[in-house]
Amino acid sequence: AQTVTQSQPEMSVQEAETVTLSCTYDTSENNYYLFWYKQPPSRQMILVIRQEAYKQQNATENRFSVNFQKAAKSFSLKISDSQLGDTAMYFCAFMKHGDYGGSQGNLIFGKGTKLSVKP
Amino acid sequence: GAGVSQSPRYKVAKRGQDVALRCDPISGHVSLFWYQQALGQGPEFLTYFQNEAQLDKSGLPSDRFFAERPEGSVSTLKIQRTQQEDSAVYLCASSLSFRDSFSYNEQFFGPGTRLTVL
Numbered sequence: 689a690q691t692v693t694q695s696q697p698e699m700s701v702q703e704a705e706t707v708t709l710s711c712t713y714d715t716s717e718n719n720y721y722l723f724w725y726k727q728p729p730s731r732q733m734i735l736v737i738r739q740e741a742y743k744q745q746n747a748t749e750n751r752f753s754v755n756f757q758k759a760a761k762s763f764s765l766k767i768s769d770s771q772l773g774d775t776a777m778y779f780c781a782f783m784k785h786g787d788y789g790g791s792q793g794n795l796i797f798g799k800g801t802k803l804s805v806k807p
Numbered sequence: 808g809a810g811v812s813q814s815p816r817y818k819v820a821k822r823g824q825d826v827a828l829r830c831d832p833i834s835g836h837v838s839l840f841w842y843q844q845a846l847g848q849g850p851e852f853l854t855y856f857q858n859e860a861q862l863d864k865s866g867l868p869s870d871r872f873f874a875e876r877p878e879g880s881v882s883t884l885k886i887q888r889t890q891q892e893d894s895a896v897y898l899c900a901s902s903l904s905f906r907d908s909f910s911y912n913e914q915f916f917g918p919g920t921r922l923t924v925l
Contacts, residue, residue: 692849721911732811733850733898733916740911779849793838793902794863795914797849 690715690782694798701770702806708755709765709801711780717741719785722756723795724765728776736778739763770805777802811917813899819923820889828884828920832901839882840914841874842898850898856882857905889924896921 691714701707713722724736739747739756746754751771755764767774780798812831820826832839837858842850843866853872855863858879867874871890876882886893896919904912 730918732918733900735913738911738913781849793840793855793914794852794866795840795842795850797851799847799849 690717690720690784690796692780692782692796692798694780694801696801697799698802698804700804700806701767703770703772705770706766706768707770707803709767709778709780709803711763711765711798713761713763713780713782715761715782715784717784721783721785722754722763723781723783724752724754725779725781725797726774726776727779727800728773733779737765767803772805772807775803775805811899811901811915813897813917813920815920816918817921817923819925821925822889822891824889824924825885825887826889826922828886828897828922830882830884830899830901830917832880832882832899833903833915834880836901836903836915837905838902838912838914839876840900840902841882841884842900843868844896844898844919846895853884853897886922889922891924894922894924 693712720741722739727733737749751768753766777800779800782796814829839856841853844850852866854874856876871887873885898919899917900914902912902914
């Protein structure tokens with residue numbers, strides 16, 4: 689069974705600074721996806737960034753980037769130039785590849801990290 | 808529609824009552840997922856539909872939980888004889904492709920229904 693662990697229940701950062709959220713996971717699978725989702729207060733979950741395990745290059749999306757260490761089973765999220773709108777719960781999630789190489793579907797989430805960006 | 812919608816947004820039930828939670832996925836999305844998010848936890852998978860077929864219900868916590876998607880679009884999650892431990896946010900997500908497709912397709916989440924059982 690796969691597990692996802694986020695060891696930081698809460699973090700805070702000053703506006704315009706950089707913050708890194710940690711995530712580790714456990715799996716015996718070789719092919720999988722890893723995700724970071726953002727859940728603002730009382731708003732729906734949205735995808736921040738996705739990483740495919742077979743890709744060595746770390747994914748980036750504007751101010752968001754990941755540090756993917758497959759051997760260590762580590763997947764951290766770096767947010768640069770933090771903005772007030774980044775305040776939210778952040779969830780790390782895992783998804784197995786399906787039999788045909790695409791998405792297997794079920795997401796397995798960590799418990800989340802509550803990020804507060806302070807002005 | 809523009810996104811996944813869920814109704815009601817909030818539901819308060821007395822213990823023992825039956826409740827029905829509705830999910831309207833994005834038009835044309837084949838896959839539909841239900842997740843349960845307890846307070847302070849990450850979402851946990853409940854069940855999966857591919858069109859009208861319920862292909863995976865391994866996450867349903869008890870036989871009091873029942874889900875359907877009769878016409879392959881709107882889905883309803885029903886909880887019978889609600890218990891306090893059922894209090895949670897119930898999230899619905901939809902995706903364009905089949906679960907075991909050749910490519911990845913993003914799951915889009917609805918805003919959730921917050922169920923409180925007194």
